[in-house]
Amino acid sequence: MMSTSVTIFLAVLCSLLLGPPYCNGSNILVAPVDASHWINMKIILEELHSRGHEITVLHSAKSWYIPSNSTIYTSIYVPTLEDETDRSFYNEMLKDVMSYRGYPTFIRTFYQQRLITSMLEKGHEILARSAARILEDNVFMKNLQDSKFDLMLTDPGLTLGVILGGYLKLPMVFNVRWINNGEGHQTIAPSPVSYVPVPGSELHDQMDFPDRIKNMLHYLYSVYEHYFIINPAYSELFQKHFPSGTDLVSLELSADIWLFRADFVFEFPRPTMPNVVYIGGFQCKEAEPLPDDLEEFMQSSGEHGVVIMSIGTVVSALPSDITEAIAAAFAELPQKVIWRFESEKPSSLGNNTRLVKWFPQKDFLGHPKTRLFIAHGGTNGMYEAIYHGVPVLGLPLLFDQFDNLLRLKVRGAARVYVIRNKGAAHLKSAGFNLPWYSYFCLDVAAFLLAITGTFIMGSVFVCRFLCCRKSNKKIKAE
DSSP states (O other): HHHHHHHHHHHHHHHHHHSSSTTTOOEEEEOOOHHHHHHHHHHHHHHHHTTTTTTEEEEEEOOOOOSSSSOOEEEOOOOGGGGGGHHHHHHHEEEEEEEEHTTTTHHHHHHHHHHHHHHHHHHHHHHHHHHHHHHHHHHHHHHHHHOOOOOOOOTTTTTTHHHHHHHHTTTTTEEESSTTTTTTTTHHHHHHHHHSTTTEEEEEOOOHHHHHHHHHHHHHHHHHIIIIHHHHHHHHHHHHOOTOOOOOHHHHHHHHHEESSOOTTTSSOOOOOOOOOTTTTTOOOOOOOOOHHHHHHHTGGGGOEEEEETTTTTTOOHHHHHHHHHHHHHOSSSSEEEEOOOOOOOOOOOTTTEESOOOOOHHHHHHHHHHEEEEEHHHHHHHHHHHHTEEEEEOOOSSTHHHHHHHHHHHTOOOOOOOOOOOOOSOOOGGGGGOOHHHTTTHHHHHHHHHHHHHHHHHHHHHHHHHHHHHHHHHHHO
16 A cells, blocks of 8 residues: 555656656745645655756744755755744644543534634644735745745645645645645535534444534534634735735646545545545555664563554653552553653653653564654654554544544554455445435435524524513503
8 A cells, every 4th residue: 555655656747747658857936834744745855856857945043953054955044933833732632632532422522623623723824924924025035936946846825835835826736734824625625514523523424313513513613713713814915916806715726637645455544536545654664673772772672572662753841640540550551652642751660661852663664672652743744654554542632633543443544455355345435325315415415404593592582582572561661
């Protein structure tokens, strides 16, 4: 599965960039997203560099993971989200999310989405200001135009590359999974609400009637979020620098190729479009030997093996009471534990647990002594666990992590051979099994209309009752 994805990805990207075999390398402008997204982009850039392309990367001088000095690309500093974002912000946000996890299942996702909306509102205001500063810098923009770039390669999780690509009228290739306010499929492909779960809803594709009501409400909320929270942040920029009617969606849909960091071994079956190329797991590789000290630790685990734990690159630390509880639980395990950990050492830490600030995740996952991966549910880690066949114990914290771990739980995403699994039901759309009125959500619409109608009729009745009482009192007084 992974090798096929890589082959398709390279074929499409190279056909777009290389053209005829006698042409020179292209001049590519790149606007990446920091943190774990950079892992994927870096692999693409290394491949493009090896094929003779010239690469220029736009990023913040305060980037968390994107190096300023590189042998494969030229850096240009621009104002970005990282200039005004403190990583500790996500640690504080995590506390709110964890408090919401105790709410009833039906409503907790709406509380979490409201928290995301607050973050998006502030984030898109920063992104719009950054883009405006760049577009209004005449010297900088002239330099970009004079550089005669052939292509914009961008991760549309942040909007700078989309806006610059549209302004410079460059062909665009997206390295994408998340976009604006949700998963990229929601923007580019038809997404029937009857069986395609809305990002953040924590639903799967086998939805009963209450699930479909919840999914519809999440969809309506996402529409509100896009048109009343996100778009207004860019209205002045688009009015000043773009043709009338331009908005984020129109710019995004103008992209030529969507290199989509997903695969249907993991995703639920759903409609897609012909310019979407699925590359989920393309960063996965065979494990390489560990450094001597780590290899010695792994071998010392004996027959019990090793548990590895990582909560990703965005959240640097869990609340202290939780880390103490986790450390105490680890101390009781027969396995040894490698824990990627950046905060103060827990007092309950056992002798079997080793704390490290960083570890080569893919090399640990591919090690024969690894027994379990305790993970936050980031996309990269999930595909690497599938690739190496390591069981996952999920500890979702933010964003898409809840949905990712749900997919792994519901789908059994490692199932890829038809004969062994007595068919390929996991690749068939859930829409085939829905009655027509459910497929088109007519039952949900009828329910919501009934609720709305009842509310309106009740309000009218109350108003008429109050008015009649006032009228009767007035008549009696006269």
